[in-house]
Amino acid sequence: MNRKLTLILAAALLGSAYAAPVYSAEMSEKEKALANPYPNDFGPATLPDDVVKAYPANVQAGYKKLLSTKSGCAQCHAAARPLNSRFVEPEGGMDDAKQDAALAKMKKDQPELFADGSVWQVETKVWSRYVKRMMNKPGCNLQKADGKAIYEFLSYDSVKRKTGANAAKWAAHRKGLVDQLKTKNPKRYEELKEAKDL
Amino acid sequence: MSYRKAFIVSNALMLAAFIWAFVKDFRAEWRPYQAKYYEMSADVLEKQAVAAKDPKKAADLKAEARKMRRSPLEIKQIIVGDLGRFDRCVTCHVGMDEYANPTLKNDFTENPYKSHPKVDAALVKAHPFTKFGCTSCHSGQGLATQVEPAHGWVKHWEKPMLKGVHIQGACVKCHGNFETLKGAEVAAAGRKLFNSHGCQGCHAINGWGGVMSVDLGDIADKPFERIAGYNFKRVKIQFEGDKAPRELANEHHNSEWNIQNWILGHIVNDPAEVTPNDPFAHLNAEPIPPSGMANFTKEIDREGADAIVAYLSGQTKEEKIPYRYHVPAPAPKEPALTGAAHGKFVFSKYGCQGCHGIDAKQGRRRFNAAGEGQKEFDDKLPEAEKFKSMNIGAEPTLPKLVGTYTQEELIKKIEGGVPAIETKKWSAKGPMPMVYMPAWKGKISKQELADLATWLRSIAVKDDSGF
Numbered sequence: 001m002n003r004k005l006t007l008i009l010a011a012a013l014l015g016s017a018y019a020a021p022v023y024s025a026e027m028s029e030k031e032k033a034l035a036n037p038y039p040n041d042f043g044p045a046t047l048p049d050d051v052v053k054a055y056p057a058n059v060q061a062g063y064k065k066l067l068s069t070k071s072g073c074a075q076c077h078a079a080a081r082p083l084n085s086r087f088v089e090p091e092g093g094m095d096d097a098k099q100d101a102a103l104a105k106m107k108k109d110q111p112e113l114f115a116d117g118s119v120w121q122v123e124t125k126v127w128s129r130y131v132k133r134m135m136n137k138p139g140c141n142l143q144k145a146d147g148k149a150i151y152e153f154l155s156y157d158s159v160k161r162k163t164g165a166n167a168a169k170w171a172a173h174r175k176g177l178v179d180q181l182k183t184k185n186p187k188r189y190e191e192l193k194e195a196k197d198l
Numbered sequence: 199m200s201y202r203k204a205f206i207v208s209n210a211l212m213l214a215a216f217i218w219a220f221v222k223d224f225r226a227e228w229r230p231y232q233a234k235y236y237e238m239s240a241d242v243l244e245k246q247a248v249a250a251k252d253p254k255k256a257a258d259l260k261a262e263a264r265k266m267r268r269s270p271l272e273i274k275q276i277i278v279g280d281l282g283r284f285d286r287c288v289t290c291h292v293g294m295d296e297y298a299n300p301t302l303k304n305d306f307t308e309n310p311y312k313s314h315p316k317v318d319a320a321l322v323k324a325h326p327f328t329k330f331g332c333t334s335c336h337s338g339q340g341l342a343t344q345v346e347p348a349h350g351w352v353k354h355w356e357k358p359m360l361k362g363v364h365i366q367g368a369c370v371k372c373h374g375n376f377e378t379l380k381g382a383e384v385a386a387a388g389r390k391l392f393n394s395h396g397c398q399g400c401h402a403i404n405g406w407g408g409v410m411s412v413d414l415g416d417i418a419d420k421p422f423e424r425i426a427g428y429n430f431k432r433v434k435i436q437f438e439g440d441k442a443p444r445e446l447a448n449e450h451h452n453s454e455w456n457i458q459n460w461i462l463g464h465i466v467n468d469p470a471e472v473t474p475n476d477p478f479a480h481l482n483a484e485p486i487p488p489s490g491m492a493n494f495t496k497e498i499d500r501e502g503a504d505a506i507v508a509y510l511s512g513q514t515k516e517e518k519i520p521y522r523y524h525v526p527a528p529a530p531k532e533p534a535l536t537g538a539a540h541g542k543f544v545f546s547k548y549g550c551q552g553c554h555g556i557d558a559k560q561g562r563r564r565f566n567a568a569g570e571g572q573k574e575f576d577d578k579l580p581e582a583e584k585f586k587s588m589n590i591g592a593e594p595t596l597p598k599l600v601g602t603y604t605q606e607e608l609i610k611k612i613e614g615g616v617p618a619i620e621t622k623k624w625s626a627k628g629p630m631p632m633v634y635m636p637a638w639k640g641k642i643s644k645q646e647l648a649d650l651a652t653w654l655r656s657i658a659v660k661d662d663s664g665f
Contacts, residue, residue, distance in 0.1 A: 195610070
C-alpha cells in the first residue's frame with residue numbers, strides 16, 4: 001500500500017515538474033521571446049547580404065543600428081522581431097499627406113496587401129510609433145538619431161521587401177512563420193489569434 | 199512506602215497546592231488596582247461629604263464611601279456571547295464598570311483608574327459596554343487578568359490592544375459607512391490615502407482591486423508565523439518620545455511586534471529594506487527580488503501612514519461578527535464625468551498610480567527592470583553597486599510612452615497587460631522583477647477603458663524625436 005502510494009506521489013511530482021514551465025532567472029532575449037513568442041521570433045535575425053547591399057547607405061546604417069546589442073533594438077529583444085514583422089509603412093516619410101496618398105495607392109494597386117492581417121498590416125506611421133515607443137521604454141539606450149536611422153530602415157525595408165514584386169515571396173515567408181507558431185506553440189497561436197495580434 | 203504514608207503525603211501535597219493557589223490568588227495583579235480604585239473613590243466621596251452643606255447629603259456620601267471601602271475584591275467580567283467576548287478588563291478598569299461606577303465618569307487621570315473618555319459622545323453611547331464588551335473595539339485578551347497578557351503583549355496573542363488612532367480600525371469592522379461616521383475620520387482618511395496612492399492596484403480588499411499581491415481583506419488576522427522574524431527586525435519606527443526611528447524591541451513578547459507595526463513599517467520604511475529577500479541568490483537556487491511594493495516614504499507622512507494602518511486594522515474575517523452588527527453602506531457614488539476627465543478618475547479608481555505614479559507622472563520602482571540612470575551592466579561590479587542599479591529599475595513613465603499608441607492600441611495594451619517575462623532586466627542573472635502589468639480585460643468596462651485611453655493620450659509629452 002505504502003509502496004503504491006509512494007509511486008503515485010512520485011508520478012504526480014514528476015508530472016507536475018514536466019508540466020510546469022520553469023523560467024530561469026537568466027534567460028537570453030531569444031529564450032525569453034520564445035517563451036512567449038510571436039511568429040516573427042521564428043524567423044531569421046538578419047537579412048540576406050544582397051538585400052541589404054541594395055539599400056541606400058543611410059538605410060543600411062539604420063539596419064546596422066537595429067542589430068546592435070548595445071545601442072540598437074537587439075539590446076532588448078531579438079532582431080528577428082522587427083525584421084519578420086507584418087508591419088508596412090507606406091512611403092512618404094515625415095510627410096503625412098504623402099503617406100496617406102501612398103496608402104491610397106497601395107489599396108488601389110495591391111488590394112491583396114489588405115486581405116490577410118497576419119501577413120501584412122499596412123498602416124501610416126506604424127513604424128514611427130513603434131520605434132518611438134521602444135525608445136521611451138525605461139532603460140532603453142536608443143538615442144534620437146539612432147532611432148531615426150532605425151525608423152528609416154524599417155519603413156523603407158517594409159515597403160521594399162514586403163510589397164510590390166516581393167509581395168508573394170514575403171507572404172510565403174510570413175505564412176511559414178505563422179505555421180511554425182501554430183505547430184510549435186498552438187496555445188500561443190490561439191491567444192494571439194483571439195487578440196487579433198497575429 | 200505503605201499506602202498509609204502515601205495517603206498522608208498526597209494529602210499534604212494537596213493542602214500545599216491549595217495554600218499555594220490561595221496565596222497566588224490573594225496576590226493576584228488585579229487586586230491592588232481594584233482595592234486602590236475603591237479607596238480613591240471612597241476618599242473622593244468623603245471629601246464631598248465634608249464639603250456638603252446638606253447634612254443628609256453628607257451622611258449619604260459618607261455611607262457610600264464606607265460601602266465603597268468595603269467592596270469585595272472580585273473578578274468582574276462582561277459577557278457578550280454573540281460576539282464571543284468575555285472581557286475582564288473592568289476588573290482593573292473599575293471606573294469603566296457600570297455596576298461599580300454607574301455614571302461611568304470620574305476625575306481620575308491615570309489608568310487603570312480613570313473612566314472611559316468621551317462617555318457622553320454618541321459613539322460611546324451607541325456602543326454600551328455591556329452589549330459590546332471591551333475587546334470588540336480595543337482588542338487585547340479579554341479573559342486575562344494580568345497587565346501584559348490582558349493587553350495582548352505576550353507571545354502567541356496576535357491581537358494586542360489597538361493603540362492611538364489605530365483603534366478606528368474597529369469602526370471599519372462593522373460599519374460599511376465608516377467614511378461618513380464621526381469618530382472614524384482617521385480610518386476614512388486612511389482609506390482615501392490607500393486608494394489615492396494606488397495601493398488597491400496591487401492589493402485587493404475582499405476581492406476588489408489588483409491581483410499583484412495579497413488581498414488585504416483579512417490583513418488584521420495575519421498570523422505572526424507568516425512574518426519572518428528577521429524581516430520584523432528590519433522595521434524601524436519612531437514612536438512618541440523617540441528621537442529617531444528605531445528597531446522594534448525583541449520578538450513577540452512585547453507591545454511592539456504586532457500587525458499594526460508591520461503595516462506601518464512598510465509605509466514609513468522602504469519595503470525593499472524591510473523585505474530584501476535574496477536578489478543575489480546567496481541562499482536560494484534562483485535570485486528573489488526584494489518586496490515589489492513601492493517606496494512611499496516621500497509621499498505619505500507618519501500621520502497618513504497611521505491612518506492607513508487604522509483603516510487596515512479593520513480588515514478582519516477571523517472575528518465572526520454576527521451580521522446584525524454590520525451597518526451596510528451604499529456603493530460609493532462615482533462622479534458624473536465623461537471623456538478624459540473620467541479617464542483620469544478611472545486611472546485612480548483602479549490604482550494604476552500604484553505603479554505609474556500619482557497622475558501617471560513618474561513610474562515607480564521595479565527592481566532589476568531597466569531604468570534611467572543605471573550603470574552599464576558589468577558582472578564584475580560589486581554587489582552593492584549592482585543593487586543600486588537594480589533598485590532604480592522602473593515602471594514606465596506613461597506620458598513619455600502613451601503618445602506612441604493609437605487609441606485602439608492603448609486599449610488593447612491595457613486589456614492584455616504585460617507579463618513579467620517580457621521585461622528587459624538590467625541584470626540578466628538578476629531576479630525577475632516582482633511586479634508586472636496585469637491584464638485588465640473584463641475588469642474595466644469598455645467605456646472606462648475608452649476614457650482612460652483618451653486621458654492617457656491627452657497627457658502625452660510633445661514628440662520631439664524628429665521623425
